[in-house]
Amino acid sequence: MRLLFRSLLLLVLWLALWRLSALMEYSEHASLWFPPAGLTFAALLVMSWRAIPTLFVASIVSTFWMASLYQLDAGPLSLAKAGVGFFFAHVVPYFVGALLLRWQMTRLQDSGITTTVLNFLLLACLSSLVVSWLGTLTIAESGLLSRAEIWDTWLPWWIGDLTEVIVLAPIFIAVISWRYPQLEEWLGGLTFAVSDRNYRSFVGKLSLILGLLFVSLLLVNYSQREEAAFAVFFLILPFLWIAYTEPAIYTALAITLFSFLLASLVPLLQLMNYALVFQFAITVIAASAWFGVSVPTLVASNLVLTERVSKDGLTQASSREFFMQRLQQQLRQAKYQQKPTALLLFDVDKFKHINDNFGHIVGDEVLVGVTATVKQQLRDGDLLGRFGGDEFMVMLNTTNLGEALETAERLRKAIACLKVSVPDIHVSCSFGIVEIAAGEHIMEAVDRADQALLNAKRAGRNCVARG
Ligand SMILES: Nc1nc2c(ncn2[C@@H]2O[C@H](COP(=O)(O)OP(=O)(O)OP(=O)(O)O)[C@@H](O)[C@H]2O)c(=O)[nH]1
Numbered sequence: 001m002r003l004l005f006r007s008l009l010l011l012v013l014w015l016a017l018w019r020l021s022a023l024m025e026y027s028e029h030a031s032l033w034f035p036p037a038g039l040t041f042a043a044l045l046v047m048s049w050r051a052i053p054t055l056f057v058a059s060i061v062s063t064f065w066m067a068s069l070y071q072l073d074a075g076p077l078s079l080a081k082a083g084v085g086f087f088f089a090h091v092v093p094y095f096v097g098a099l100l101l102r103w104q105m106t107r108l109q110d111s112g113i114t115t116t117v118l119n120f121l122l123l124a125c126l127s128s129l130v131v132s133w134l135g136t137l138t139i140a141e142s143g144l145l146s147r148a149e150i151w152d153t154w155l156p157w158w159i160g161d162l163t164e165v166i167v168l169a170p171i172f173i174a175v176i177s178w179r180y181p182q183l184e185e186w187l188g189g190l191t192f193a194v195s196d197r198n199y200r201s202f203v204g205k206l207s208l209i210l211g212l213l214f215v216s217l218l219l220v221n222y223s224q225r226e227e228a229a230f231a232v233f234f235l236i237l238p239f240l241w242i243a244y245t246e247p248a249i250y251t252a253l254a255i256t257l258f259s260f261l262l263a264s265l266v267p268l269l270q271l272m273n274y275a276l277v278f279q280f281a282i283t284v285i286a287a288s289a290w291f292g293v294s295v296p297t298l299v300a301s302n303l304v305l306t307e308r309v310s311k312d313g314l315t316q317a318s319s320r321e322f323f324m325q326r327l328q329q330q331l332r333q334a335k336y337q338q339k340p341t342a343l344l345l346f347d348v349d350k351f352k353h354i355n356d357n358f359g360h361i362v363g364d365e366v367l368v369g370v371t372a373t374v375k376q377q378l379r380d381g382d383l384l385g386r387f388g389g390d391e392f393m394v395m396l397n398t399t400n401l402g403e404a405l406e407t408a409e410r411l412r413k414a415i416a417c418l419k420v421s422v423p424d425i426h427v428s429c430s431f432g433i434v435e436i437a438a439g440e441h442i443m444e445a446v447d448r449a450d451q452a453l454l455n456a457k458r459a460g461r462n463c464v465a466r467g
Pocket residue numbers: 314347348349350351352353355359360361362363364367388389390457461
């Protein structure tokens with residue numbers, strides 16, 4: 001029952017879009033865009049072979065409809081044959097393209113959006129090329145097109161189909177993926193979810209695009225020069241702006257509205273002579289915008305990776321590499337400002353004993369507890385890093401040795417009050433502190449702090465020693 005409803009919806013939508021494309025025809029069988037191609041591709045991608053019977057009916061109905069539109073003098077049998085021919089030409093290549101894309105997307109699930117977009121564009125390009133060739137030959141075979149007209153027809157047909165697969169298939173897939181979230185699994189990280197963010201910025205950018213489009217078309221109408229028609233390619237810039245800064249669904253929506261407005265204004269402003277330029281413009285802009293969509297995802301995953309390498313996984317204190325990097329920066333700044341910087345090196349006392357007697361999970365809990373306690377005691381500009389095992393370091397900005405001693409004492413006391421899940425455990429730490437001398441190499445300072453820590457351990461632990 002659900003399949004019947006979906007098929008009926010697909011049929012009605014397909015025929016409506018087909019009729020819309022006929023309204024935008026600028027020569028026989030050559031429309032500025034051919035929206036049913038986008039729907040066919042999306043339907044085959046999502047519904048697979050289940051969409052085929054509906055598309056067969058749609059092909060036959062549209063052929064009879066076309067015959068009545070063009071008032072063709074053809075019998076029902078030859079029209080039915082032409083309809084079957086159109087079905088094979090239109091549906092079979094898109095079915096193969098959609099199947100290949102589906103297979104690729106499932107196989108390369110973790111390769112990211114760029115691979116998904118690349119595969120989509122490549123298969124859309126190839127399948128619409130085959131469609132345009134088979135379609136033109138089928139129409140020529142049924143006598144509706146002379147052999148000489150084949151060459152004039154296949155290129156606009158190809159670009160018209162390609163444009164709409166690239167423009168419309170994503171928006172159909174987006175709408176379907178809202179209803180079937182499992183679709184997102186094979187979109188390679190591409191999500192069409194509508195975020196709750198403010199849509200006003202998108203409306204502003206979209207208005208800019210549509211306004212500029214209108215102005216540039218008026219310019220072509222006024223000048224009647226091909227050079228002016230090429231100005232529409234500049235709209236790629238605001239499109240990339242949307243792709244980089246807005247959710248993917250807004251990019252899909254902007255491309256759809258842009259192509260729809262362009263396709264309606266071209267016949268209205270009598271710009272048919274430049275139709276091929278506009279077709280190419282839509283295709284190039286849409287393809288580039290789809291590549292642009294992967295940029296925010298790449299930036300986001302880059303941030304996640306940076307965060308991952310700069311933090312220690314267990315305690316969330318800074319990693320050794322990140323800490324050293326920041327310390328180096330701080331020392332440069334401190335030298336310039338002539339301010340002191342202190343370094344604290346501390347280590348949990350008898351940590352091996354805690355691990356051996358209570359297990360590693362309790363040991364981990366102690367490390368996490370110590371980190372949280374120390375973080376609570378530090379100022380915003382200070383930095384805590386884990387150096388490995390039970391050893392930590394703290395960078396204290398604008399702090400001399402005397403002030404560092406006070407801070408270390410405060411930390412030591414706070415750690416000594418730390419409670420963990422095993423009441424028998426009394427956590428304590430030993431500290432080695434130094435003030436980094438002007439021009440001193442960072443590793444020399446670390447060595448001095450290490451020596452001080454050793455002295456603190458020798459002095460009986462749970463104390464602070466200066467280096
Ligand atoms: N639970 C846990 N243990 C760790 C981790 N990393 C290192 N260790 C253990 O930490 C212990 C470090 O002990 P040491 O620094 O050698 O010595 P200690 O027992 O702390 O003795 P002192 O430093 O002299 O007081 C070793 O047993 C390591 O196996 C970790 O991530 N989790």
